Amino acid sequence: MRYVEEFRDPKAAKGLLAAIDRVVDEIGATAENPVYIMEICGGHTHAIFRYGLDKLTPAGVEFIHGPGCPVCVLPMARVDECVELAEQEDVIFTTFGDAMRVPGTKKSLLQAKADGADIRMVYSPLDALELARRNPEREVIFFGLGFETTTPSTALSIQQAAREGLTNFTVFCNHITVPPPIKALLDDPHMVLDGFVGPGHVSMVIGTHPYDFIADDYGKPIVVAGFEPLDLLQSVLMVLEQIRDGRAVVENQYARVVPEHGNPVSLAAIEDVYEKRPSFAWRGLGEIDESGLRIREKYAAFDAEAKFGIGYGAEVERSVEEPEGCACSQVMTGRIKPTGCPQFGLGCTPEMPLGALMVSSEGACAAYYQYGGGRAAVEAAE
Amino acid sequence: MRYVEEFRDPKAAKGLLAAIDRVVDEIGATAENPVYIMEICGGHTHAIFRYGLDKLTPAGVEFIHGPGCPVCVLPMARVDECVELAEQEDVIFTTFGDAMRVPGTKKSLLQAKADGADIRMVYSPLDALELARRNPEREVIFFGLGFETTTPSTALSIQQAAREGLTNFTVFCNHITVPPPIKALLDDPHMVLDGFVGPGHVSMVIGTHPYDFIADDYGKPIVVAGFEPLDLLQSVLMVLEQIRDGRAVVENQYARVVPEHGNPVSLAAIEDVYEKRPSFAWRGLGEIDESGLRIREKYAAFDAEAKFGIGYGAEVERSVEEPEGCACSQVMTGRIKPTGCPQFGLGCTPEMPLGALMVSSEGACAAYYQYGGGRAAVEAAE
Amino acid sequence: MKDVTGQKVLRDSRVTLAHGGGGKAMRDLIESVFTDVFEPDGMEDQARLTAEALAVPGARLAMTTDSFVVTPVEFPGGDIGKLAVCGTVNDLAVGGATPLYLSAAFIIEEGTEIALLRRIVATMRDEADKAGVRIVTGDTKVVGRGSADQVFITTTGVGVIAPGVELKAGNVRPGDVAIVNGVLGDHGACILAARGDMALSSDLVSDCAGLGHLMAAVQAACPNVRAARDCTRGGLASALNEIAEAAGVAVEIEEDALPLRAEVKGTCEILGLDPLYLANEGRLVLFVPEDEAEAALAAMRSVPEGEGATVIGRAKPAPAGQVTMRTLFGGARIVDMLVGEQLPRIC
Amino acid sequence: MKDVTGQKVLRDSRVTLAHGGGGKAMRDLIESVFTDVFEPDGMEDQARLTAEALAVPGARLAMTTDSFVVTPVEFPGGDIGKLAVCGTVNDLAVGGATPLYLSAAFIIEEGTEIALLRRIVATMRDEADKAGVRIVTGDTKVVGRGSADQVFITTTGVGVIAPGVELKAGNVRPGDVAIVNGVLGDHGACILAARGDMALSSDLVSDCAGLGHLMAAVQAACPNVRAARDCTRGGLASALNEIAEAAGVAVEIEEDALPLRAEVKGTCEILGLDPLYLANEGRLVLFVPEDEAEAALAAMRSVPEGEGATVIGRAKPAPAGQVTMRTLFGGARIVDMLVGEQLPRIC
Amino acid sequence: MCLGIPGQIVEITDESRLMAMADVSGVRREVSIAPVLGAGMTPGDLIGEYALIHVGFAMAIIDEQEAAETLKALEGLGEAQETLEAMAEGAKALEERA
Amino acid sequence: MCLGIPGQIVEITDESRLMAMADVSGVRREVSIAPVLGAGMTPGDLIGEYALIHVGFAMAIIDEQEAAETLKALEGLGEAQETLEAMAEGAKALEERA
Numbered sequence A, B: 001m002r003y004v005e006e007f008r009d010p011k012a013a014k015g016l017l018a019a020i021d022r023v024v025d026e027i028g029a030t031a032e033n034p035v036y037i038m039e040i041c042g043g044h045t046h047a048i049f050r051y052g053l054d055k056l057t058p059a060g061v062e063f064i065h066g067p068g069c070p071v072c073v074l075p076m077a078r079v080d081e082c083v084e085l086a087e088q089e090d091v092i093f094t095t096f097g098d099a100m101r102v103p104g105t106k107k108s109l110l111q112a113k114a115d116g117a118d119i120r121m122v123y124s125p126l127d128a129l130e131l132a133r134r135n136p137e138r139e140v141i142f143f144g145l146g147f148e149t150t151t152p153s154t155a156l157s158i159q160q161a162a163r164e165g166l167t168n169f170t171v172f173c174n175h176i177t178v179p180p181p182i183k184a185l186l187d188d189p190h191m192v193l194d195g196f197v198g199p200g201h202v203s204m205v206i207g208t209h210p211y212d213f214i215a216d217d218y219g220k221p222i223v224v225a226g227f228e229p230l231d232l233l234q235s236v237l238m239v240l241e242q243i244r245d246g247r248a249v250v251e252n253q254y255a256r257v258v259p260e261h262g263n264p265v266s267l268a269a270i271e272d273v274y275e276k277r278p279s280f281a282w283r284g285l286g287e288i289d290e291s292g293l294r295i296r297e298k299y300a301a302f303d304a305e306a307k308f309g310i311g312y313g314a315e316v317e318r319s320v321e322e323p324e325g326c327a328c329s330q331v332m333t334g335r336i337k338p339t340g341c342p343q344f345g346l347g348c349t350p351e352m353p354l355g356a357l358m359v360s361s362e363g364a365c366a367a368y369y370q371y372g373g374g375r376a377a378v379e380a381a382e
Numbered sequence C, D: 001m002k003d004v005t006g007q008k009v010l011r012d013s014r015v016t017l018a019h020g021g022g023g024k025a026m027r028d029l030i031e032s033v034f035t036d037v038f039e040p041d042g043m044e045d046q047a048r049l050t051a052e053a054l055a056v057p058g059a060r061l062a063m064t065t066d067s068f069v070v071t072p073v074e075f076p077g078g079d080i081g082k083l084a085v086c087g088t089v090n091d092l093a094v095g096g097a098t099p100l101y102l103s104a105a106f107i108i109e110e111g112t113e114i115a116l117l118r119r120i121v122a123t124m125r126d127e128a129d130k131a132g133v134r135i136v137t138g139d140t141k142v143v144g145r146g147s148a149d150q151v152f153i154t155t156t157g158v159g160v161i162a163p164g165v166e167l168k169a170g171n172v173r174p175g176d177v178a179i180v181n182g183v184l185g186d187h188g189a190c191i192l193a194a195r196g197d198m199a200l201s202s203d204l205v206s207d208c209a210g211l212g213h214l215m216a217a218v219q220a221a222c223p224n225v226r227a228a229r230d231c232t233r234g235g236l237a238s239a240l241n242e243i244a245e246a247a248g249v250a251v252e253i254e255e256d257a258l259p260l261r262a263e264v265k266g267t268c269e270i271l272g273l274d275p276l277y278l279a280n281e282g283r284l285v286l287f288v289p290e291d292e293a294e295a296a297l298a299a300m301r302s303v304p305e306g307e308g309a310t311v312i313g314r315a316k317p318a319p320a321g322q323v324t325m326r327t328l329f330g331g332a333r334i335v336d337m338l339v340g341e342q343l344p345r346i347c
Numbered sequence E, F: 001m002c003l004g005i006p007g008q009i010v011e012i013t014d015e016s017r018l019m020a021m022a023d024v025s026g027v028r029r030e031v032s033i034a035p036v037l038g039a040g041m042t043p044g045d046l047i048g049e050y051a052l053i054h055v056g057f058a059m060a061i062i063d064e065q066e067a068a069e070t071l072k073a074l075e076g077l078g079e080a081q082e083t084l085e086a087m088a089e090g091a092k093a094l095e096e097r098a
């Protein structure tokens, strides 16, 4: 597989790991006093566990798993709204598979489907569009979920629907943006982070400049990284080198995919279709200013919030408390590790997730559980 | 079962059979020169075979099985129209079970159902009405089929639908009437009939006077009969006695159910809802004047012909030839017995009926086949 | 998570597609619901059975299978689980086999209530115990909504036919007496009402029952019992036609000897059906030589499933393959096999 | 009516409810379509089998069942009939049994094309012949449109385990070598594409195959083979987890030893799936003592179904019940059982 | 054609729509009593009556008197036949004795 | 998050809607090429290019040059490490000999 296999070469990994070791030594970081690096993106979290990178890197490097899994940060209230939308008569509710198992306060979409709602997993919003074309007598709702990577595809699909004059296609827009939560984290007084691995695919859309504030205003290094293991290790090395050298700049390890200024077509589509919400709720993080997108008035015909009076479009805004005993916000801000949560592997497992981070396989807790041996590993360690 | 078991008493049957024997002897009828009695009604045909009455009565009495099975006389063109109606989108087509297996030129309703049409068997037009109430977004079509017995129930259901203001309930009206085909048979130059057993349940609606012409104009006796075996035997005896005595009147064996003037509520409903068609096609008998009913203009909203432009409501009237080699019309006019048809049990079986009379278990050929031993019996007899 | 009884607790109240995925959710479902009925051999996907009875020289293995698809899945007098156990036990028993082992494979529609599955499984457990069979292996599959109707169960039965036992339809000889073990058509009429589309109601209860003990009693009492057949789909009429055809005999039954409940007759009169074709799930017809008829009746009546045993007719030499019924009037009618399903008639 | 070949001619091109009614229409369907695969014992509803192999002292009876519900029912490399025969043959074979007899029960949706049924039945016939098993009894049920998805097949298999043979997951010991018989995930990835809802296409063909001959070859070559498991629903990961748990051992596999086709990797990359969890229908994992590994590989490679046999890992003493994979990087990840189904991801 | 069966009206289920429960040998079905509700009658008057039920409608009230008369005539014939047969038997016996 | 995978554009399937077939290791899927159709380009220009595919859209053309450079740097590190390790081996061997 071109552009994939090459970046999984174990020989090169050895070199990277040795270099990382050296830089960690140069910094003087240890297990007791590690360098904290946050990989913002859930895809990176996944890759770290998938390839065991956390175990290969020295003890002086500690990964903190960031908020970059759109499924994990989805508040239960949004899931409840999805269920409500899906359970309407004559609706086909379409979603990426990731969102199927996320629990709402009463049920997940998987359970709503079992209860009779017509819910279909799609690979692309284009597939939802095609369903709308083929089922003119039914209302096809697409659950627009994801960061800037996914945001343009939904926008382009809405533009296409408008061009075709479809009247039965809407998007339940829950798209969110990466920079605001990073800012929120950096503003957190408990923040311990020393640097960031930046989200490669988000950046291919928005470019690298939206991260300038991290280096400029907060003095933290950030390296935009690809998703193969060598990409990640190289990015970690680059972050460490900045730390060692006392620099703080935005670097781009993933230049084969990420242009400095992002993708103009995608940015134009985003600009055309969405506007910022004043504020948006993140599971585990609470309300964050200007962190969510809504569909502009001119595309109101394709906006499920407007058409069905739900979500942020509802008269009465819905908000749901996080479940009792959930330590997700602490994990997400790097204050504790998943295994430090008292619920981990007991009240909270991938089969019955309590908190957001156990829901998606991108979630830090789920990754710890699945790749790290679950509760047994915690107890073995104790 | 009250009013049922009493009329199945074998002891009384013995008396009746002996009396029939005596009267047949008095008439001088023999196997070679029998008295031909037509039971008009398919229900009577069924009972005759069900209880083996044809074998119990003397050889001097020969039953001719009349056209009184609405399923048997249904032209293929009507079945094709039913299929066409049923195969429309968003239609629930409802029918009595009898009509499910009747072959059209391409398929039966059973096959159309297998091909995907939403066809439901109902016991009553009231059940179709209930389906219409429960499925407001779908069009519920009821296949109105049958003689005067069934006609009022459809009319009352249409009146009820009108009272409730239902907009998704229509009737595909193929109701027919008993007297015209009898007149047609009596006018047939090949007619050999000596008397009639009249249809009890039709008569409970229309009374006995509509048969006056049989006695008055054609000089043939007719006895309106119930459906239990004793009813039938007694009616046969009464017909034979009239023949022996040279009388020809309308008698009523089934007085416990049949009032002389019929049922006023039912007659009023019929009058309100239907009008006579100028002519209607009967399978095996051809077009018969004023033998069918259509829904009056004032109930056009409940008339599937009007609403869907089909059947006699179609621009281009459909007519389908009877299948090659079918001798149904000869059987129905009494010229041959089912076993005299060269197709009987070979090209025409209940599994693959060729002609109308093999279709319904009320049909004379089906009855002969099922209760008489099929082709094997023919060959054994030869 | 397990509850105090050690049973897995399931969060879901209905089956979701996750329960069919081959992962933990499926295992949880199986451990929580099906362990009561399956007796798997550890985690193996096959049962390993030692059957001494099969090692006897001349003994044969009997094997039969049926899928059960009844609507509604629960009805007066039983549920699909009871049918699935009794039906397969009966197919073994009427062939002269001693039922030993069953397999049970479930196809479950997404959205099916787990509580319903539990009830069905409990019924299966009960019926298997009553019949003295073990459900030794099983399977569960989950299909999407609209791809099944709640739950379908396929059971396969294995039994042993003792040396020298040879019950089969082809054995019936002219003069043999036909006996049924009770009133006919209860199951069919009960299901018709339970289905609801004809809007009928009655107090009828399905006749569903395991007939293994009854067959054992008859075989012990009548060394020359010829054949037995359970009268399921297609009713008594189909069973008799199959026997007549296989044996090359005629069968004549007496209308006034047929045991029928008033409600079954009523259902048939209303809908224009013939009770001879109604399904039964705990009724069989047995052919024995005339001189063993009394013994057969006595043996049948000695077990609860045979309390209503009665002679309904006999085999005759000709016409071969034909079943006739002498009506109340002494008339005769042919009782042919059905063409398709019996459909309610208005005429 | 029969055609020149003596097969019943059916007027219908699709199955109607009449074909399930227990009457002539049903018999015609069975005679016309299913006689090619069922080998019923005359008109009996049970098969009667003489199995000498079972009469051997110490021999045991193996019994297993599975329902098959695949969508689409025909796919590159096979159809539901092939799955139904191979799947049950394999469940017998991996347990060390010699497959002898199958039952096959069909649940057919009203409207299913009869030509499709014929094709499925022909495949079953072929596969049964290849596997050397007889389909001795069967059943057909017809359910209304929307109450099934074309056709479901439940097969139950009976086989004999020769005296002394004892393959089971619990036998695996630390040091044993794990071998698979070929590339993994072809079936799962092929079905994903064939289903069409992800709009993927590829030239992948299902790996569906009967593994009886392969197991016989291995057993002949390796007297101490410990256990085998076919890697169906839940894939290799589930099979390994079951074995690790049953045997109380750890299993460690090597990422770079896993045989995977490029198209399977591509499918997984696109949809965010893990090939370890993809279903296979002709793949098994086998554990043998280290000193028999070469013999096992040679034996497997001697039959077509084992051409791609390769060592993928081995059992270790601890942690008991845990499956891990050494990644290309020398990192280790735990390969747990799936929770539910694998769902396509975007993130 | 026109399958019909006597059933007893046992309960009025919907006065306004003229629906009642009919019982046929213990099998119950809701039927319309519109056709048999004569002028000046209330639905309740029909309780206990036997009606001829066809496709969910009570089409006629069964006339007990007429039924009894028909049955009497039939029984008469049956008894007459028995007497005749007994006489024939007697005659035959006499002949045999002769 | 944001699963993406490189795929090669092998065919334009719908010029007007800007749809093309992408091939990922022999697995094909129709994708939108709208995001990667630069000003002045025609769809056909994309054939043969590798694009980063995400939820059915080609989101970025992969820059061959940049990829090669990154790889070169990585390989350099790998080789340097090998040299270092060989040196360490040599030093160890020397020590042992001593």
Ligand code: SF4
Binding pocket: A325, A326, A327, A328, A329, A331, A338, A341, A342, A343, A344, A345, A348, A353, A354, A355, A356, A357, A358, A359, A365
């Ligand atoms: S273990 Fe569960 S509750 Fe605890 S932090 Fe993780 S997701 Fe939240």
Ligand code: SF4
Binding pocket: B325, B326, B327, B328, B329, B331, B338, B341, B342, B343, B344, B345, B348, B353, B354, B355, B356, B357, B358, B359, B365
């Ligand atoms: S046997 Fe068939 S074709 Fe001949 S008269 Fe009867 S129904 Fe018509």
Ligand SMILES: [Mg+2]
Binding pocket: C064, C065, C066, C091, D045, D046, D138, D139
């Ligand atoms: Mg069977």
Ligand SMILES: [Mg+2]
Binding pocket: C066, C087, C088, C091, C232, D045
């Ligand atoms: Mg059976």
Ligand SMILES: [Mg+2]
Binding pocket: C090, C091, C229, C230, C232, D045
């Ligand atoms: Mg049976």
Ligand SMILES: [Mg+2]
Binding pocket: C138, C139, C140, D065, D066, D067
């Ligand atoms: Mg299984």
Ligand SMILES: [Mg+2]
Binding pocket: C109, C145, C146, C148, C149, C150, D146, D147
């Ligand atoms: Mg359903």
Ligand SMILES: [Mg+2]
Binding pocket: C045, C046, C138, C139, D064, D065, D066, D091
């Ligand atoms: Mg199994």
Ligand SMILES: [Mg+2]
Binding pocket: C045, D066, D087, D088, D091, D232
């Ligand atoms: Mg299996």
Ligand SMILES: [Mg+2]
Binding pocket: C045, D090, D091, D229, D230, D232
């Ligand atoms: Mg298996």
Ligand SMILES: [Mg+2]
Binding pocket: C065, C066, C067, D138, D139, D140
């Ligand atoms: Mg069967």
Ligand SMILES: [Mg+2]
Binding pocket: C146, C147, D109, D145, D146, D148, D149, D150
């Ligand atoms: Mg379907």
